[in-house]
Amino acid sequence: MSSDSPPVRRLADWDHDRLARLAEEHGTPLYVLDVDRVAANYRRFAAAFPDAHVMYAAKAHTGRAVLSGLLEAGADIECAAAGELQRAIDAGADPNTLQYTAVNPPGGDLDYAVDLADEHPGLTITGGAEDTFDRLEDRGYDGRVAIRINPGIGTGHHEKVATGKDAKFGIPYDEVPALADDLRDRFDLVGLHAHAGSGVLREDLDDHCRAIAKVAELAREVGDSDLEFVDFGGGFGVPYREETEPLDMQAVGERVREAVGDLSARIKLEPGRYVVADAELILTTVNTVKETPATTVVGVDASLATLIRPAMFDSYHPIRNVSAPDRDPHPVSIGGPCCTSADVFATDRPIARPERTDLLAIGNAGAYGYELANQFHSQPRPAEVAIEDGDERVVRRRETMADVVRVEDEAGE
Structure with missing residues (x-):
């Protein structure tokens, strides 16, 4: 499938004869995955953000066929759990390219990530609580870290995925500058991270871009010239309903760049749903x-x-x-x-x-x-x-x- 494939694939676009044959051969219920479509979706997204570092958010689908196909397409992988780190490595990812976004991480997950970073110091660990950084230091870790910010703005298709306003996710916005100063003395602070929500479509773009602009402004306050990246997460949606139009990713790219403004650090993005749905x-x-x-x-x-x-x-x-x-x-x-x-x-x-x-x-x-x-x-x-x-x-x-x-x-x- 080429990189100029349609921006959405409807059920009518699948080969029905092939689907019937697969059901006959393998029984039902049956998941049918088009790996070529996964790669095409990634390439379309990456083309809309040519200057950004685009990672795939593994939590959307950690199947080895998906991960290995995306690695072949040039994607890096963002993981939210130790198991996802392991699955990315099993699929062929270089651990030095991985980013681990820890959310209330169990001790075993932190142990795994720290041990992995000892051998692969390019691994980045993102923390969303001061406690997480203290726990990393207790384990002797002093490597690459990023701060997850709670921008106070949540977007997406359901309140359960509007992470940008959920206290579970990230450091409160006003507390980030002081924490950044502290972490620079204890770790290699390389980035900031935020994720406003999931399933963002046209009606959500204004709020999504407000969250992006807010995070970019905080990055400048913290000192973006001293950061390697500012990660604005993913969250871009797909049209589940037949009457809903897909996002124009080129236009979305322009909106995001406008919201970010001037920034010395590199933009990082983490599409998940958009790539595989x-x-x-x-x-x-x-x-x-x-x-x-x-x-x-x-x-x-x-x-x-x-x-x-x-x-x-x-x-x-x-x-x-x-x-x-x-x-x-x-x-x-x-x-x-x-x-x-x-x-x-x-x-x-x-x-x-x-x-x-x-x-x-x-x-x-x-x-x-x-x-x-x-x-x-x-x-x-x-x-x-x-x-x-x-x-x-x-x-x-x-x-x-x-x-x-x-x-x-x-x-x-």
């Missing part, structure tokens, strides 16, 4: 169609254990009948096999009328899809198939019931 979907099979006075209930074999975002964030995901996309649309409520009313993907949504055994596709599942998959109701997690350069391969096998109970069985050995 529309590069993956979930295939699921209809097993039940039930007419009720209130609605037509369509039961599928995917569930909130497969994709928890609708239950967690009330998120909208497009759904398409792959088996019969041209049937007349009919309002249906689509849900999975979990014994909770939260296990619903759509309510009274017009879909080409599903019938039992039809194959449905749930779109925009690449960001925080498999990452949040779980084993609720003792459901094994699904397989994941990657498409790259025309080839297909299983990159995560389907779990079995033996996988679900393995840690209990091993504990009893």
Whole structure:
């Protein structure tokens, strides 16, 4: 896929015959990942910010196929946990290029990061609490650090992702200058970091750019000429709803540069969702169609254990009948096999009328899809198939019931 690929990929753009064949070969529910689309999304984003250092925020999707594909495309990796650091290294990342953004880090995570930095001093550790820096010093660490700032402005698609105004994230804005002076005596202070929120679209850009401008102004107050970078995070969204237009990233790049203004330090950005969301979907099979006075209930074999975002964030995901996309649309409520009313993907949504055994596709599942998959109701997690350069391969096998109970069985050995 070329770097001038469309800025959004809708469900209708996927090859339905191929999807049907993959479902037949590998069963459902099934994650289908387009690695070429991941790389194309990254290149489009990087082209909009030619002077910035663009890293991929691994928490959106840590699959090895995604990480290795992005590394090949030239991306560096930003990690929010020790496990993500390890997965980035396993995918081929040079530890000296990694950035670890610690949020209330467990002791084991800090131990891992400090040990890693002992061997790879290019690693950068970002702290969002004075306590974190004290804990690093207690471990004998005096290497590269960045301060995570709380700009007091949150943006994004849901209050649970508006991190820029959540006290959990970052040092209060007014406390940063004094902390920076202190840290310069104890560590190699190389940057500032902030993240306003996630899922930012056109209506959120004004607030997002206000947060960026506020962080840039603080960087100048702290002394940006003495900093290597100022990291403005990611958060740029994708259109989950069919009627929503995608961001014009070239225009967004201009807005961001205007908000930053003159800055001696290099701009750093960390897209996550933007890179992977529309590069993956979930295939699921209809097993039940039930007419009720209130609605037509369509039961599928995917569930909130497969994709928890609708239950967690009330998120909208497009759904398409792959088996019969041209049937007349009919309002249906689509849900999975979990014994909770939260296990619903759509309510009274017009879909080409599903019938039992039809194959449905749930779109925009690449960001925080498999990452949040779980084993609720003792459901094994699904397989994941990657498409790259025309080839297909299983990159995560389907779990079995033996996988679900393995840690209990091993504990009893």
